[in-house]
Structures are given as structure tokens and as C-alpha cells.
Amino acid sequence: MDFDIQYIKVNDYLEKIEEKFLKAHLENPLSTPDDYNLDVKSYCILCHAAFEEFVELIALQVMNKSIKLYTIELKLTKPLISLMHFKSSHANYLESNTETLSVETIETIYDYNRVKLDEIKSSFSKEVFNNHGVSLKYLRKLLMPVSVDIPKDVNWSNSLEKLANERGAYAHKFLEKGRVKQSIEPEEAKIIVSDCLSLCLEIKNRAKKLID
Numbered sequence: 001m002d003f004d005i006q007y008i009k010v011n012d013y014l015e016k017i018e019e020k021f022l023k024a025h026l027e028n029p030l031s032t033p034d035d036y037n038l039d040v041k042s043y044c045i046l047c048h049a050a051f052e053e054f055v056e057l058i059a060l061q062v063m064n065k066s067i068k069l070y071t072i073e074l075k076l077t078k079p080l081i082s083l084m085h086f087k088s089s090h091a092n093y094l095e096s097n098t099e100t101l102s103v104e105t106i107e108t109i110y111d112y113n114r115v116k117l118d119e120i121k122s123s124f125s126k127e128v129f130n131n132h133g134v135s136l137k138y139l140r141k142l143l144m145p146v147s148v149d150i151p152k153d154v155n156w157s158n159s160l161e162k163l164a165n166e167r168g169a170y171a172h173k174f175l176e177k178g179r180v181k182q183s184i185e186p187e188e189a190k191i192i193v194s195d196c197l198s199l200c201l202e203i204k205n206r207a208k209k210l211i212d
Contacts, residue, residue: 003061003208007201010054014197017046018190025186033182040183041170047193048167051160052134054200055142058207060128062146065211067117074110079210080117082147087120135164143203147210151202159195166192 021043025036066079107115124145131138136157139150151157166189169181183189 003058003204006054006057006061007204010050010200011197013050014047014193017043017050018193021046022186022190026190031186036186037183040186040189041166043186043189043193044163044166044183045170047196048134048163051163051196051200052131052138055134055139055203056128056131058148058203059142059146060125062148062207062210063121063124066146067121069211070117071114077211078147082145083120083124084113084116086145087124088116089119133164135161146207148203148207151199151206153199153202156195156199156202159192160199163192163196 021039022036025031025039028035062079063083066077066083069075069077070080128142131142136150139160143150162184166184170183184192
């Protein structure tokens with residue numbers, strides 16, 4: 001799927017979630033915590049899941065396209081170099097099978113790299129599939145191996161961490177100091193998600209430049 005289409009889909013999905021869970025509370029100045037508590041929690045959890053899936057798809061798409069560019073066109077890209085650095089097994093091929101070595105058994109560089117890239121594709125895809133977060137530590141694990149630099153905007157990163165913390169609190173901690181944990185306010189939730197969406201847009205643009 002195209003990078004731009006992925007972004008449009010996540011943006012449309014977030015608009016629908018906001019319409020369902022936040023709009024009424026944002027438009028009602030008399031809305032109380034009891035009114036919006038469950039809706040804001042649902043909104044944060046669903047938005048977090050959408051951002052998580054978006055970044056995972058970006059990472060996989062950059063990996064797949066960069067490997068395809070090499071295997072079909074012999075084109076080297078920054079993501080390919082990063083993948084080979086971070087995800088290759090680094091086994092010393094040059095010291096293997098030295099006793100039975102012959103000119104017929106020596107692989108070409110292309111065949112050697114192709115096998116390595118197949119291994120990387122399989123292992124990194126499993127890592128992405130098993131990813132369970134979108135905070136900075138997870139972004140680094142997903143994006144650095146495909147050479148996508150994480151934007152350094154402080155507001156975006158702070159909002160990302162807030163969303164991750166809220167999602168963790170709502171999804172895994174029912175009580176806070178013996179009482180039901182209250183959600184953040186709808187206005188704050190909207191700002192946080194807006195910042196995270198801006199972060200995703202920049203990640204999409206950076207990924208797109210790497211392999212276009």
C-alpha cells in the first residue's frame with residue numbers, strides 16, 4: 001500500500017473515532033468527568049492502536065521496498081544498509097567451509113546478500129508483528145533499522161509519551177491508589193492525538209523520501 005494512502009486511512013479513522021467518542025463532550029461545556037471518562041479512555045486506546053499499526057506498516061513497507069529495489073534493480077538504499085547493519089546475523093561467511101572451498105562453491109555477492117536479506121525480512125517482520133507499543137523506545141526499534149529518523153519535535157514526542165502512558169493506564173491498570181483511574185479531559189486528548197498525527201505525517205514523509 002502507498003505511504004500516502006496509509007496516512008489518509010489513519011487520518012480518516014481518527015476522525016471517525018473523534019466523532020464517536022469526543023465530539024459531544026467537546027461541544028458541551030457542561031460535560032463532567034463522569035460523562036466523558038469512558039469515552040476518552042476508549043478514544044485514547046483506539047488512537048494508540050491506530051498509530052501503532054501505522055508505524056508498523058511504514059517500517060514493513062520501507063523494508064520490503066528497499067529489499068525489492070536491491071534484488072530486482074541492484075539499487076542500494078539507506079534502509080538496506082541499516083537493515084544489514086542492525087538485523088544481519090553477522091556470521092563470518094569468509095571463514096566458513098574453508099576446507100572444502102572451491103571456485104564453484106563460492107557465492108556471488110548478490111546471492112550472498114539476497115539470502116541474508118531473506119533472513120532479515122523474515123526476522124524483522126516477526127519483530128514488527130510482535131511489537132506492542134508506540135512510545136519512543138518502540139519507535140526506535142521499528143524505524144532505526146529502516147533508516148527513518150524519528151522527528152525531534154519536543155511537543156510531538158511529549159504527546160506520544162502521554163498517549164502511551166494513558167493507554168497503558170487505561171488498558172492495564174483499573175485502579176489508581178484504590179480508586180478507579182480517571183481519564184484526561186477531552187480537550188487534552190484531542191491535542192495529544194493531533195500532535196501524534198503530525199508526528200506520523202512527518203514519519204511518512206521521511207520514509208517516502210528514502211525509497212522514492
